[in-house]
Amino acid sequence: MATLGRSGLASAVVLALLLVAAPGWAGQPTDQLRTEIDRVLKVLDDPELKKEGRARERRAEVRRIANDIFDFEETARRSLARHWAPRTPAERDEFVQLFADLLERSYISKIELYGGEKIAYVGETIDGDVATVKTKITTRQGTEIPVDYRMRKRGDKWLVYDVIIEGVSLVANYRVQFNKIITTSSYAELVKKMRDKQEEFYGDEKQKRTSQR
Amino acid sequence: MEERTRVNVAVGLFVLIGVLALGYLSVNLGRVSFLGGGGYVVTAEFPSVGGLKPGSTVEIAGVEIGRVESITLKDYQALVTLRINSGVKLQDDAIASIKTKGLIGEKYLRISPGGSEKLIPPGGRIREVEAPVDFEELLSKYIFGKV
Numbered sequence: 001m002a003t004l005g006r007s008g009l010a011s012a013v014v015l016a017l018l019l020v021a022a023p024g025w026a027g028q029p030t031d032q033l034r035t036e037i038d039r040v041l042k043v044l045d046d047p048e049l050k051k052e053g054r055a056r057e058r059r060a061e062v063r064r065i066a067n068d069i070f071d072f073e074e075t076a077r078r079s080l081a082r083h084w085a086p087r088t089p090a091e092r093d094e095f096v097q098l099f100a101d102l103l104e105r106s107y108i109s110k111i112e113l114y115g116g117e118k119i120a121y122v123g124e125t126i127d128g129d130v131a132t133v134k135t136k137i138t139t140r141q142g143t144e145i146p147v148d149y150r151m152r153k154r155g156d157k158w159l160v161y162d163v164i165i166e167g168v169s170l171v172a173n174y175r176v177q178f179n180k181i182i183t184t185s186s187y188a189e190l191v192k193k194m195r196d197k198q199e200e201f202y203g204d205e206k207q208k209r210t211s212q213r
Numbered sequence: 214m215e216e217r218t219r220v221n222v223a224v225g226l227f228v229l230i231g232v233l234a235l236g237y238l239s240v241n242l243g244r245v246s247f248l249g250g251g252g253y254v255v256t257a258e259f260p261s262v263g264g265l266k267p268g269s270t271v272e273i274a275g276v277e278i279g280r281v282e283s284i285t286l287k288d289y290q291a292l293v294t295l296r297i298n299s300g301v302k303l304q305d306d307a308i309a310s311i312k313t314k315g316l317i318g319e320k321y322l323r324i325s326p327g328g329s330e331k332l333i334p335p336g337g338r339i340r341e342v343e344a345p346v347d348f349e350e351l352l353s354k355y356i357f358g359k360v
Contacts, residue, residue, distance in 0.1 A: 077328060078306050078327060078328070080328060081304075081306070081325065081326060081327050081328040082304075082326055082327070082328045083328065084328040085328055085330075127340065130340060143354055143355065144354075150341070162341070164343070166346065166351065167260075167343060167344040167345070167346055168343065168346065169308060169310075169341070169343050171308065171341070172308045172310060172325055172341075172343055175308065175325050176325060179325070
């Protein structure tokens, strides 16, 4: 039962990170969010894409939608916090890329866990150019997991910059970790760590693919 | 007679010093601030404060930078007013999280400084907040979740 609970939470986390928006009309954050979440759900429920050997395609499709939904730069900037300002534009671009990869590794790669969890939109607050959309994900076991999306208006589109699951903020989590690594060693060390992890992950993926053949 | 006056004055002074010391102690221990105290005030809204109290410390990197001044109810949310030491600047994207000291210690408010150039002005609001994690609720949820 404990493992069931954990997989439920894991898929909720995955959903939380994935299920947000693409180009849409100017309007309420909830409407935009719902449209995009429905888009992701459609990809996940597509029986064609569920077939063996198409997992990568499916994941790429989800990542594409995630790019429309998330403001990865804003998330990266907030996570790096006071260490962002001293970075050069080239360093910033590189970091945003590494950070997006990190999020994909941690969450999007677990997309295969999705199995019909229900999402309810329970509320929305707008405060200037920032909005919070509150949702509840109900797992198949009936556990309700509160997931809040913090969104920022960019042009006519609301983009997600932080996800708060069970009251725990994604940005706050990474901010504390990044700050610890940078203050105890250096920024270069953090980048090196992230790059190594990414290469390691690709190595594993390649191995998996070749062993499957 | 001379002698007696001197003794009286000495006793009087002694008592006065005692009273002042007592006053100082009670103000300090009771964490009361006179005349609003120094620093500036910011607010933050939490869905729940679970155990945070007026007088609780506000910390950055474990260093006390202020105290919780008051906690009131606003639209069924907790509105927390903080008094921050002058000289400590809070960025627009700073995150206020309610944390527990140790595993079962008292609650305090941790601020993780942000990187924004915009600062929160006196009387402003910290928009990014994290409510305390209720372990009991979490436990019961994931242990007894199945209906």
